Amino acid sequence: MKDINDIRADFPILGRKIYNKPLVYFDNGATTQKPQCVIDTINEVFSAYNSNIHRGVHFLSDKASEEYENAREKVRSFINAGKKDEIIFTSGTTGSINAIAFSFGERYISNGDEIILSHLEHHANIVPWQMMCERKGAKIRVIPVSDNGEIIFEEYLKLLSGRTRLVAVTQVSNSLGTILPVKQIINAAHSINIPVLVDGAQGIQHGVTDVRDMDCDFYAFSGHKIYGPTGIGVLYGKTSLLEELPPYQGGGDMVQNVSFSKTTYNELPFKFEAGTMNFPGAIGLATAIDYLLSLGMENIKRRENELLKYAAQRLKAIKGLKIYGNSEQKISIISFLLKDIHMYDTGMVLDKLGIAVRTGTHCAQPVMDRFGIEGTVRASMCFYNTFEEIDILGTGIEKVISMFS
Numbered sequence: 001m002k003d004i005n006d007i008r009a010d011f012p013i014l015g016r017k018i019y020n021k022p023l024v025y026f027d028n029g030a031t032t033q034k035p036q037c038v039i040d041t042i043n044e045v046f047s048a049y050n051s052n053i054h055r056g057v058h059f060l061s062d063k064a065s066e067e068y069e070n071a072r073e074k075v076r077s078f079i080n081a082g083k084k085d086e087i088i089f090t091s092g093t094t095g096s097i098n099a100i101a102f103s104f105g106e107r108y109i110s111n112g113d114e115i116i117l118s119h120l121e122h123h124a125n126i127v128p129w130q131m132m133c134e135r136k137g138a139k140i141r142v143i144p145v146s147d148n149g150e151i152i153f154e155e156y157l158k159l160l161s162g163r164t165r166l167v168a169v170t171q172v173s174n175s176l177g178t179i180l181p182v183k184q185i186i187n188a189a190h191s192i193n194i195p196v197l198v199d200g201a202q203g204i205q206h207g208v209t210d211v212r213d214m215d216c217d218f219y220a221f222s223g224h225k226i227y228g229p230t231g232i233g234v235l236y237g238k239t240s241l242l243e244e245l246p247p248y249q250g251g252g253d254m255v256q257n258v259s260f261s262k263t264t265y266n267e268l269p270f271k272f273e274a275g276t277m278n279f280p281g282a283i284g285l286a287t288a289i290d291y292l293l294s295l296g297m298e299n300i301k302r303r304e305n306e307l308l309k310y311a312a313q314r315l316k317a318i319k320g321l322k323i324y325g326n327s328e329q330k331i332s333i334i335s336f337l338l339k340d341i342h343m344y345d346t347g348m349v350l351d352k353l354g355i356a357v358r359t360g361t362h363c364a365q366p367v368m369d370r371f372g373i374e375g376t377v378r379a380s381m382c383f384y385n386t387f388e389e390i391d392i393l394g395t396g397i398e399k400v401i402s403m404f405s
Contacts, residue, residue: 011036023356032227033227067286075234089234091232097197109165122199148327165194166195167189167197168197171200175368176324177333198216205225232285247271315397321336362378379393
């Protein structure tokens with residue numbers, strides 16, 4: 001892996017100052033910063049070959065279409081999908097989950113059927129299923145969570161039944177950092193022929209993701225979580241399932257033939273890509289993947305584990321600080337509260353010190369309800385963060401405590 005100073009030099013925003021203090025960016029769980037190569041790629045698209053993809057016969061359209069489809073292949077290889085046609089571009093993880101919640105619900109869900117979710121889900125993997133259940137008369141069953149922030153696997157097994165139609169779980173909790181045992185979850189569901197959707201928004205960027213080894217039926221993630229542009233996401237689905245599902249939206253490339261009496265739909269993956277797609281975002285995502293591969297996903301995982309270990313030791317030593325989510329299997333996220341100090345006060349003071357953290361429920365209100373709290377302060381680290389920045393965070397937290405004591 002490259003020297004940390006060289007890595008940080010790849011990200012122009014990391015060199016700026018906030019309130020005359022060096023930026024310490026610990027909000028990577030919300031969105032990651034972009035390396036210069038991704039910024040350059042987006043600029044190149046708009047300055048050199050911007051044109052609507054597909055259906056064009058001129059040079060610019062051909063070039064944009066070629067780069068868009070190259071990006072699809074790049075994503076396929078990155079997550080080790082079996083076929084390029086199993087990669088569908090969307091607006092993000094939320095868009096991907098909504099597409100499956102609608103299409104799967106229309107095809108397979110009836111009154112009295114059940115969907116299993118975990119108590120650790122982001123709202124984007126709760127609300128679409130609630131909307132589907134309201135339409136179809138189905139029910140949601142929830143896998144409970146332990147005090148350490150881990151799912152209780154034995155209780156999950158009890159929820160699986162003849163009424164279960166789909167399991168939808170996060171790969172990693174965005175609020176606590178817990179890594180879920182997705183392979184075991186999938187194996188148990190598959191033993192009774194139940195498909196599984198995995199929300200990979202917080203998992204894809206922290207190590208190697210192999211959807212064939214995982215054997216998930218659907219996998220969703222966002223470009224902006226893995227150092228790519230906003231507004232672009234990916235939905236992976238097994239061909240056998242995608243071919244059976246109806247389209248989520250209509251128009252544009254998703255059609256094969258249109259008449260007022262009947263419309264026939266395009267083949268995969270275009271059946272699920274209606275309208276003008278975000279081709280600059282997809283091309284930028286491909287560049288982000290190239291950048292990550294140049295560093296090595298195992299190297300990234302190793303460095304982030306080192307950062308997590310150091311941060312946990314540093315913050316646990318602070319009197320009055322309580323960490324939520326203490327699983328031994330977690331990514332580089334630390335959610336915490338300070339005794340008798342509101343999370344927003346903590347976040348605002350840290351901001352004045354140049355430290356960016358996230359405060360609130362993190363779009364995971366049921367998690368907060370489970371622990372009887374309004375929300376947390378979340379410091380989410382990634383490979384471009386440093387041990388020195390963790391020390392700055394620790395000192396900043398100590399200053400917050402001294403201000404309110």
